[in-house]
Amino acid sequence: MLVYMDIIEFLKPSYILMKNVVDLVQLSKGFLARYPFGRLVSMGYQVKLGIMEAGSFGLPQFRQRVFLWGAKLGKKLLPYPLPTHECVVKYGVPNEFVVSLVAYDETVTLNLQKPLFLGDALRDLTEVFLVSLFYLFMNSQIFFSHQNIDRLQS
DSSP: OHHHHHHHHHHOOSEEEEEEETHHHHGGGGHHHHHHHHHHHHTTEEEEEEEEEGGGGTOSOOOEEEEEEEEETTSOOOOOOOOOBOOOOOOOOOGGGGGGBOOOOTTSOOOOBOOOOHHHHHTTHHHHHHHHHHHHHHHHHHHTSHHHHHHHHO
16 A cells, blocks of 8 residues: 555556555554545545445445545546445444445435346356357367377477
8 A cells, every 4th residue: 555655646647546455444443544545635635435335336246345536636536436236235334434335325215226146147157168168179179180289299
C-alpha cells in the first residue's frame, strides 16, 4: 500500500482506484483504511471508501471488497455502482464503516435479480469441459499423427 501511494504521488493521475480485502477496515480499528484515505487527501484528492459485496453484482461469491476511489480536486468523483442482485451477506463490517457499504436504502422496494450461487456458475461446466476435452483430443490427434512423430524423431 505504501508503494501504491508513492506511485500515485509520483504519477499524479487524475483518478485512482484501489481494491483490497475487507480486513483493511476490520484490523487495527480501520487504520489500514484510514492511512491511504488521509494520504490521498493530503495529495489533493477527493476520496471515498466503499465496501461492496461481490454477490450484489452477480458473482456467485460471499466476498466483500473495499474500494477506494479518488479524483483530483476539480474532477468529478463518480458514485459507486449500485447492486444489481440480491445477496446473502455473510460478514459484517465494523460499525464506523457501515456508512461505506455500497447498498440501496433498505426501506425501498427494488426489483433486483435473484442471487447467484456456485451451482449457477458450475451448471454448464460439464458441457464446456467436454467440448474443451474434445478440442484438445482432436488437436492432439493431429499433432501426434504418424507423420509428425516421424518428423520429430529424425
